[in-house]
Amino acid sequence: MRPLAEKDPLDEAPKLGSLHGAPTPFSVPDGFFDRFPHRVQSMAIQRQAAQRPVARLLPWGPKLALAAAAVLVAFLGGRFILSEGAQAPIPTDTYALESDGVMLGWDDPEVLAMVAEIPALAPRVGEGVDDDALATYLEEEDLPLEMIIEEL
């Protein structure tokens, strides 16, 4: 005896067997199959065109976002490390004199004029300083020995 799956089930279904191979009862509107290929093709092209801008971004979008994020992190990280690890350079015209809340540099004419008014310093302003004059100045000022050595 053949197993169930090997038998042709239509052998045991006479009504269904008698209808097997009958023409299809379904019909379509006139010219349907003539028009359909053109219609479906234009729809496919339209839909593809509508999806294209999104589809173009999709494969690259995540990669671009990741790359941009990596660059941003590297930039910010670098800035943080540099700001922590190194002091900002001190400008040559360091602000040393404060007058009425205005910071002035050593080479500022206003500062030089103010220094010139101090009697002890007046003769020295704008003059070249030789070693003897400097040693005399340091002795007069009674400065500590370490500082004198450093200055010399």
Add this chain to the structure above:
Amino acid sequence: MSDLTDAELLALFRDEGTRHRAFNLLVNQYQRRLYAFIRRMVTDHDEAEDVLQNTFIKAWNGLDSFRGDAQLFSWLYRIAHNECLNHLRKLRRGLFVSNDAVIERLTASLDSSEHFSGDLIARKLQAAVMRLPDKQRAVFTMKYFDGLKYEEMSGITGTSVGALKSSYHIAVKKIEAMLAIDQTK
């Protein structure tokens, strides 16, 4: 014009200059067979047209990646099969009704359709087919109406040959029983 082989169609499709002509030929070549299957599954012409359209649009989008390890017709048939099942699933979800109500609606469209030219027995047969569960209806339609081999059907549905044979046997018994009941009425 005689039908082109799969390889010829695919070669034409992959050439940008002949792509549109190739797709036109492909639709011309397979539209009737696919329509017949889809129409058996959804009954109504307008719905069948929608499903057929979606089938070919998906084919257009996927043909570039078609590897050719199956026949082009089997590949198209597989898309159509999936589209039918999706369409019927959406129909149930959209109507918020039971399976029986959907079957009634689809069967009723046989009577109202101007594109159904069958006699009484053909109508009874289609009404009985509509009462099968979707997947079983697909199996029955492929075997009984379209004469596909179980191996082909297995490639299309992703179901084993044994399971398909069993499903078809059960479907035949159910339909025979339904036709017998109708005859006694």
